[in-house]
Amino acid sequence: MKKTARLENFPIMMFAIVMGLSGLSIAYQKAAHLFHFTRLIPDFLAGLTTVVFIAIAVTYLSKFFKYRDEVKSEFTHPVRINFFAAIPISLLLMSVMYHEINLPIAEGLWWVGMLLQAYLTLHTISFWINKNLEIQSSNPAWFIPIVGNVLVPVGGVDIVNRDFLMYFFAVGIFFWIILLTIILNRIIFHNLLAQKFMPTLFIFIAPPAVGTISYVKLTGEFDLFASFLFNVGVFFTLLLLFMYKNFIKLEFFISWWAFTFPLTAMTIAAILAHHMTGSMFCYYVSIGLLTLATCVVIFVAYKTVYHMLKKEICVME
Template sequence: MDEVLTCENSRVKFFPIMMYAMVMGMSGLTIMYQKAALWLGFTDMIGHLLMMVSTTLFVVISLIYLSKYIKYTPMVKKEFSHPIRLNFFAAISISMLMLAIIYKEVNVNVASMFWYTGTVLHFYLTMYTISFWINNNQELDHSNPAWFIPVVGNVLVPVGGVGFASQGVLMYFFSCGIFFWVILFAILLNRIIFHHQLAVKFMPTMFILIAPPAVGFLAYYKMYGVIDVFATMLFNLALFFTLLVAFMYKNFIKIKFFISWWAFVFPLAAMSISAMLMYHETKDVILLSLSYVMVGVTTMVISVVMYQTVSHVLKGEICVQE
């Protein structure tokens, strides 16, 4: 990360908004280990360490991107009007919402600051993104699972929002996220099956298919505190997509490194947390085994992604023009 901080001014110009996917990934890993300490008996030191890493990463990336906005405003505006890169701006608000979840049991004031700011920003980005889709003709080839981030990402708001907002407000975001998950998934399935395949660099975003039902399950439990039929359906759908991407592992193992590799991490962490919560509520030994497997797999994947990221930063292959 020190190398990112010293990225030359000429490379700041090409610092991508997708870098916030790193914060999403590290924050997901942090929450996973916080819950593993609570439900599986892991040491809580890992969660505390990762909390500091996630926070630092968010601050560093935000400062660099702010510098880009000040020095190269047209480049930022170009990204904000790009049909694919636009979706990753919501990774900023998602990162804030995840940091709110991380800090909620540590410092409620810091958590509330992240949650309120992240919620307002995400509300704006959802409205802007959908307006952008309506006002501009979209090519089917532009569609990819990253479309879930700005719109379906609304389901994350209730996860950290209990105690900060009313049930009605939380249910509003949950309803919007679940509705557009169904709509966008139908569009993406149509594209993937009947039209051109995803570009190689966006293949890792297939993992994002896991996130909506996994996070939806967590949000529903946070709001209502029950594991009913609907919650179980969400969990099982998250499990299905996890098994699907595992079954398709050959599609991912030979992909050249892109920053989109960070799309691997957050959904796996969300599934890990969901499995641990389901075990905590049901005491099913199969779910206990699944929890350990998911924690292990997520840790292994982020280790590989982190190694590749640092390696490519040192080679000067990150902040460059595509």
């Protein structure tokens, strides 16, 4: 396949790779502090994440300048529009990742990510309202623009006033509850998700997991509501692991990266829960999730590189 044709079909979903890698890097940063893990792993992952983000960003920017109609088509697609929020989420996650590496870079990434997230939230929700969308077009990827709002306070507590951050937390939690109802209705009472969207079921884990981290950052406490959010995340993690047969025979799609960030977010939430409460249950959960998330990221990364070399990614659907 010609290089230009592959560029034309370069999907916005590629930014989910950055989400998975940065989430794993942050998880190992927290593990290094609490469990005295080596710093080599998070430092390596931070470097790898940065390189991957730059490569994907430059490639997609090239697509924007050369195939603007294709980008516009993705931005007006009822499913793909949600993946544009992976860009500010990647920036916000990298901001958290860089917080202990280079504070000025972390703050710069946070400001850009926050502003872009604020815009995309308003744009995406107005898109949902103005378009006559079919129930079949809804899927767990709709959570992505919402998760970004809940993520804003995580890196912003040392940058801006908590009252400002509360806006993002409130919007994220409010729309998470609404979308949870809509998407469960779609999954239970309508046609099954297409194979390539099955991995997005793992996104159910992300809002309560990130919500736990964000709430603790805002309040400094692991109280009843934080425990509620954390345990909802535990439930969705157990549910999806219980449904493992739904995933083991799936054909590879770039959407497999949807397995990664939710698992890393739940890992970080468990590490935080252990840190705040001293719970040995949370300790063993965090170690188990860190092991699982590492294995999943390595496997999905291997499959991605394998299919890239076979030129089976960035093809017309």
